[in-house]
Amino acid sequence: MKRCEEERVLALNIAKEERKILVAQRKLESIRLLTELFDRVKKQKTEEEVLNREKELVLEQQRLAEEKIRHEQETKRRKLEEKRKEKEENARKEKELREKILLGLKEKEERRLAEEREALRRRISGKVRLKSAVVMSKYMDSRPSAR
Numbered sequence: 001m002k003r004c005e006e007e008r009v010l011a012l013n014i015a016k017e018e019r020k021i022l023v024a025q026r027k028l029e030s031i032r033l034l035t036e037l038f039d040r041v042k043k044q045k046t047e048e049e050v051l052n053r054e055k056e057l058v059l060e061q062q063r064l065a066e067e068k069i070r071h072e073q074e075t076k077r078r079k080l081e082e083k084r085k086e087k088e089e090n091a092r093k094e095k096e097l098r099e100k101i102l103l104g105l106k107e108k109e110e111r112r113l114a115e116e117r118e119a120l121r122r123r124i125s126g127k128v129r130l131k132s133a134v135v136m137s138k139y140m141d142s143r144p145s146a147r
Helices: 002-127 131-142
Strands: none
Touching: none
């Protein structure tokens, strides 16, 4: 009996210990499951962050590409504007030079004509007689002498 009682107490103690072991195993399994769950959540969050960062990088690259294109267009526009202004300035200078050359040629031609007029006037001034003097001279020559 005593032995039966001891065996029963021992069996109860073994059952208690087994139950404690079972509870500890369940707790351990719960901890493992929670750890796995947290790892999965962490992995998912990390993947989301990576995806978000990749999206941000793509957007940043697009923004930089657009900015580069905008900058190139602005540079091209400025160059075209500078060329246009340079063309206008060259056209204005060319017009001024043409006018200056034409004015010089006109003045030169006017001086030449004035010199020709003056030379002609000088030539004529020695040969020109008044008409009345020419007529009188002819009259005198054609008239018989009254001597």
